[in-house]
Amino acid sequence: MDKGFAPAKVNLALHVTGLGADGYHRLDSLVVFAGTGDQIAATPARDLTLTVGGPFAHGVPTDDTNLVLRAARALRDARGVQKGAALRLTKNLPHGAGLGGGSSDAAATLKLLAQLWGVDPLSPDAPEVLALGSDVPACLRAPAPLRMRGRGEVLDPLPRLPTMGLVLVNPGAALPTRDVFQALAVKENPPLPDPPETKRPEDFAAWLKTLRNDLQAPAETLAPSVKEALELLRRTPGVLAAMMSGSGATCVGVTKDAGTARNAARVIQVAKQGWWVAPAPMLA
Template sequence: MTGSEIVECASAKVNLTLRVGRAREDRYHPLDSLVVFADWGDTITVRPAAGLTLTLSGEASRALAGEGNNLVLRAARALQHAAGIRAGAAIHLEKRIPVSAGLGGGSADAAATLRALNRLWQLDLPVEELAHLACDLGADIPACLYSRPLRMRGIGDWIELLGEFAPLFGVIVNAGIPVSTAEVFRRFDAGAPAKLTESAPDLQNLPAWLAAEPNDLEPAALSVAPEIARTLEVLAAAGQPGLVRMSGSGASCFALYTSLDASRQAAAMLAAALPDWTVVPVQLGAGSDD
């Protein structure tokens, strides 16, 4: 932070597991997910200004060009209204997380905006209050506000922060295929899903527990974007990952390795072979503080 400029990292969200049940009467889907955050993501920078403005940079921001009601601005206006203030801000989003990628990029950006403006406007609102406000903006935003290892339940609004969590070493890969979350859920519903069965994470035996858990949206996402299968295949062949899985509703996938060196070696091999893809070696746990 320099002067009155405030910078917040919008860490990519990774669903290590994702159980989803059939839709409730209100059409929302109950879920149970173990969520961690990468030490990589977008960056939100805010400065004092007379009104609310948003500028964008980064290759991934091209997909947002022309959006008149970006989630970042919606979050800023919601906080402004809730606080009953007229203060403005010049907001800049440096976009690295691909759009519609299953990594919670838009939610992470909105959450980082709320944290940054809470500081800029000296509101001193606790994160719990920001999370309550965020529920009306998007189901993933409350989790992204915490950016810590957590278990999400309900429709994403029931958050259980986890205790000490050793970082996991991984590679995130996105082949540049945007996937509509709404379409994935439509295909999921067409399969007549069962009622949600929850599964509490076993942090003492995490690798074995993760291996036995699903991403219930993966089959539906594969039917929407069959190319996801190739992403999973190339990750499985990169080094010796202990786990390969799709994150969220796709199309991003991740692989977990036993060490940071192994994840970096796998990422270097993938990036060389697939230069047009997003390939990032990451530590997964709490989000970056940068």
């Protein structure tokens, strides 16, 4: 059995810069990956099948509406593979959480099956990859931090970021991405400034505080607990900056290291025992 890791995709900033004629929003986003996420396993088989387990398995489809199977079929068709695979997804990330869970699962599947089947992997700029979803190209670059623009197809590496920790907090609200984008009032906003080159987490966090997530306001309207989560993170000792990831509802606290993230997570877990809280290192 071969295994793959699908890390949580975290948007430390997300600026919406326009709406294209194709109906897709144009983004300018600072993307990093966390050392927590879903797991994918694959064993050789005649057909393509999917089973799902883990704490957030309930409600996850196992048919072709799941991005894991769609990714598997896309690779098989693109490379002319005649084999199949029995896929097992362990769902550790909550649904509708703004952490790119389905896209990261799809990217991990593409990498895993390319190894299992002995074929060349699909590149992030392959049309088959973008057809799976706007976040899949970025997730194929994981764990490298990057700047994501356009629909998600324009990917640029970032200067080496400081070593930092992350505290992921989801207040139990699922926010469909489409609903959040539809509630966005202003669709043309300034892009991201260039990130600073610094080795100090404190300096990087100070820069993060000058950035935005343009989806935060509509997300807070749809799920007021997002604002509560952000306020709690900002009050928690050790959290240098806090922001909402993607379209929410997961909020993220940035800390100077993974140990500080674990301490901050314990404080929040005690205060909000019904919330999902996960400390993790920021991958590089």
